[in-house]
Amino acid sequence: MIEIEHVSKYYGDFPAVTDISFSVGKGEILGFLGPNGAGKSTTMKMLTGFLPPSSGTVRIAGSDIVSDSLEARRHIGYLPETVPLYTDMEVTDYLKFMGRIRGMSSNYVARRINEVIDIVNLGVYRNTHIGKLSKGFRQRVGIAQAILHEPDVLVLDEPTIGIDPIQVVETRQLIKSLGGEHTLVISTHILPEVSMICERVIIINEGQIVAEDTPEMLATRLRGVDRIELDVKGPSKEIADAISAVEGVTDVDHHYVQNGGHTTYAVSLLPDLELRSRLASAVVTGGWELLRLQSVGMTLEEIFLQVTTEEQIPGVIGAVEEEAQQG
Amino acid sequence: MNNTFIIAWKETRSYFSSPTAYVVGAMFLVLTGVFFVFDITRPFAEASVRGYINWATLFIVFLAPLLTMRLLAEEQKLGTLELLLTSPVRDWEVVIGKYLASLVTLGVTLSFTLYYVLMLFVFGDPDIGPLVSAYLGLFLYGAAALAIGIMASSLSGNQIVAAVVGIGILLMLANINRIGVLLQGVGADVISGLSMDAHFDDFSRGVLDSSHVVYYLSIVVVFLFITVRSLEARRWR
Numbered sequence: 001m002i003e004i005e006h007v008s009k010y011y012g013d014f015p016a017v018t019d020i021s022f023s024v025g026k027g028e029i030l031g032f033l034g035p036n037g038a039g040k041s042t043t044m045k046m047l048t049g050f051l052p053p054s055s056g057t058v059r060i061a062g063s064d065i066v067s068d069s070l071e072a073r074r075h076i077g078y079l080p081e082t083v084p085l086y087t088d089m090e091v092t093d094y095l096k097f098m099g100r101i102r103g104m105s106s107n108y109v110a111r112r113i114n115e116v117i118d119i120v121n122l123g124v125y126r127n128t129h130i131g132k133l134s135k136g137f138r139q140r141v142g143i144a145q146a147i148l149h150e151p152d153v154l155v156l157d158e159p160t161i162g163i164d165p166i167q168v169v170e171t172r173q174l175i176k177s178l179g180g181e182h183t184l185v186i187s188t189h190i191l192p193e194v195s196m197i198c199e200r201v202i203i204i205n206e207g208q209i210v211a212e213d214t215p216e217m218l219a220t221r222l223r224g225v226d227r228i229e230l231d232v233k234g235p236s237k238e239i240a241d242a243i244s245a246v247e248g249v250t251d252v253d254h255h256y257v258q259n260g261g262h263t264t265y266a267v268s269l270l271p272d273l274e275l276r277s278r279l280a281s282a283v284v285t286g287g288w289e290l291l292r293l294q295s296v297g298m299t300l301e302e303i304f305l306q307v308t309t310e311e312q313i314p315g316v317i318g319a320v321e322e323e324a325q326q327g
Numbered sequence: 328m329n330n331t332f333i334i335a336w337k338e339t340r341s342y343f344s345s346p347t348a349y350v351v352g353a354m355f356l357v358l359t360g361v362f363f364v365f366d367i368t369r370p371f372a373e374a375s376v377r378g379y380i381n382w383a384t385l386f387i388v389f390l391a392p393l394l395t396m397r398l399l400a401e402e403q404k405l406g407t408l409e410l411l412l413t414s415p416v417r418d419w420e421v422v423i424g425k426y427l428a429s430l431v432t433l434g435v436t437l438s439f440t441l442y443y444v445l446m447l448f449v450f451g452d453p454d455i456g457p458l459v460s461a462y463l464g465l466f467l468y469g470a471a472a473l474a475i476g477i478m479a480s481s482l483s484g485n486q487i488v489a490a491v492v493g494i495g496i497l498l499m500l501a502n503i504n505r506i507g508v509l510l511q512g513v514g515a516d517v518i519s520g521l522s523m524d525a526h527f528d529d530f531s532r533g534v535l536d537s538s539h540v541v542y543y544l545s546i547v548v549v550f551l552f553i554t555v556r557s558l559e560a561r562r563w564r
Contacts, residue, residue, distance in 0.1 A: 045409070048413040049412075049413055050409050050412055050413050050562065051562055052562055070415045070417070071415075073413055073414060073415040074415045076413065078409075078410065078413050080406060080409050080410065082406045084405050084406030084407040084408075084409060084410055085405075085407065086341075086405070086407060087405070088341060088344065088345060089341070093340075097333070097337050098410070098414070100333045101330055101333055101334065101411070101414050101415075101416050102414050102415060103415060145410070
């Protein structure tokens, strides 16, 4: 549904985004995670055709966002980070206008406005001036205009920022319920939000993609011990069996044959176990040459520390742990 | 084209649901009203709008940019331009829609001054020809001024800047013929030919010359074109 290939964006000489490529399938919920200034909003602006990329291509539902812009834009519902709204308009008038410029007939708009107002729970305020609404309700109006024309692709830039905790929970549930029908791209710098809503996460930092995985895998990696890699010389099947026999090992993958005549084994483990010495002795007891043993989770944890703001980290890890225990 | 009318309708409603149109319109009516009274109470006054209509162009120079300053500057400031330009709408549809709304507001304001004309008919016997040409000229003058105003509004997110730039360009274009008369030869003709006021004289005298109509329409087209380009340029910054 969304294909981004080698996209870069320069503001003058400053590279805001460098050589990003990813794709999002139909009905998928993709989280875009990164600290402030990482290039999240710039990427969103390029996805929706507000900013053209300096190089590379963006395709929405098969249409290029630059050369076939109108067709591509027809498929998009967008909520920018700042939630821009015409403050002098009433909610229903505003939604009507947004629907009409997206090519909806007046009958269709009228019917759809009622549905959407129900979905975002704005019934009481339907005839209120947007300027008089609180931040949380404006956010809902913003989401309402984004889903109004039933777009295939929904791009939400930090949809829960600046609203109170109860509304955050409601908004997340709302967003989650939108998945399936819509292809969703959500940017955020809040880690638990990603694990609650998204099926896949891309972490972006300083304009580059630094990680891409499911929230579960990222949560596991965040805990430090996730996978251990071993380089061993010897018969790969027997070695793999010996490694699997170690208590706490959940999976062994040995598809990576290296030039040096050894095999690299990627070993997945249950979290919070110190298995390095037992793995080493298992290999050595079998009489094989152990060339390398490395815990690979650490580097990603470092990335995550860099990616998330420091004061968030204790809470973030707690939340992820809760999530892992529940799931 | 449909999008243009949707945007024009929304902007027109917005004009008349905020104080802008009323304040600017009221200013225009008060000022033109005062000069109309001055003009017809002079000794040997004739039953025409010629005296006040020349003043009206000056008020348009100052008031038109106040009417248009909000149109694109506010969208940029609020960020709503981002939603508008990511909707399946062409840039020129946005510009022309907004321009049409300001034109409607101008038309409504000018239509109130027809009250003066009514007075002329009640208390005198005016020539219809010069009245028609004067009002056609005034509307064209206003249309050109609004196009310049909306161009100024596209330049930044600051409405004050938009108004000042708009008034500045208009004052220059209106009065450049005063420099033209100081010069001689082709240069003088070219400079006078650019002047909005020089092209207005014939209209107020009751002479309808298509070259003047073409001049004002060219100003509209050129400045709306620059406006569309200016919006496009925002994306490449």
